[in-house]
Amino acid sequence: PPQWARLPADDEPGGTGTYPTISDLDTRAVLEFTADERPRCRCGWQSETSAKPSDIRRINCIVFACQRVYEKRIEVIACPNCPARFLQDAGPDLNSLGLFNYNNKRIVTHELLNQFSAMFTRVEMPFDAFAEIIRRQYSDSGCTTPFMSADVFLSTWFGFVRLQTNGHAFECTLCGPDPDVLVGDGISAGFDLKQLCDCLRPPTTVDE
Numbered sequence: 001p002p003q004w005a006r007l008p009a010d011d012e013p014g015g016t017g018t019y020p021t022i023s024d025l026d027t028r029a030v031l032e033f034t035a036d037e038r039p040r041c042r043c044g045w046q047s048e049t050s051a052k053p054s055d056i057r058r059i060n061c062i063v064f065a066c067q068r069v070y071e072k073r074i075e076v077i078a079c080p081n082c083p084a085r086f087l088q089d090a091g092p093d094l095n096s097l098g099l100f101n102y103n104n105k106r107i108v109t110h111e112l113l114n115q116f117s118a119m120f121t122r123v124e125m126p127f128d129a130f131a132e133i134i135r136r137q138y139s140d141s142g143c144t145t146p147f148m149s150a151d152v153f154l155s156t157w158f159g160f161v162r163l164q165t166n167g168h169a170f171e172c173t174l175c176g177p178d179p180d181v182l183v184g185d186g187i188s189a190g191f192d193l194k195q196l197c198d199c200l201r202p203p204t205t206v207d208e
Helices: 110-120 127-140 150-162
Strands: 057-064 069-078 099-101 106-109
Touching: 099 110, 099 150, 106 110, 106 150, 110 127, 110 150, 127 150
Parallel strands: 057 106
Antiparallel strands: 057 069, 099 106
16 A cells, blocks of 8 residues: 555565655656566466566556556467466566556556555545546646546456455454454544543433
């Protein structure tokens, strides 16, 4: 997760202590495999070795950033696990560049995905509203390529957060950090500690 969402016990991204970002999107023409990287397909297959140069080919992809898109090329190899008729490819992870590779054709910057995470954790931010905000930012910057639909962004964002290691700062003294049953009262507001007293009761308390 991004810096603001990490707990002391959470792993640092890449072990560097700083969140990975890409600073050369304007000049980087090709998103390549790193020297020891093993290609991975969205079906779950991952090569046991790095990609052979003879198997690598380059296809077009679009990188979605906060203000505009970047049309790039990306290195891929054919996925041996997927049926040939699906034409699925295995590509690079790109995490070290601060990019999320959704399907080799749609790449999204961590900055954009974390921007939605920051918004929806502080205010009510539906996916449709966020997608419209990004469309307006694209329009203001003169980008003619439209932003992805809200449904596509929803799938992309959930795919991104599924890869993150999110810790927790509390646990039940009896059940531990992962109880079998959780009960929520639907109240997002809490009581300030200075208002705590013996007679204070939640608004959902039922008098017997």
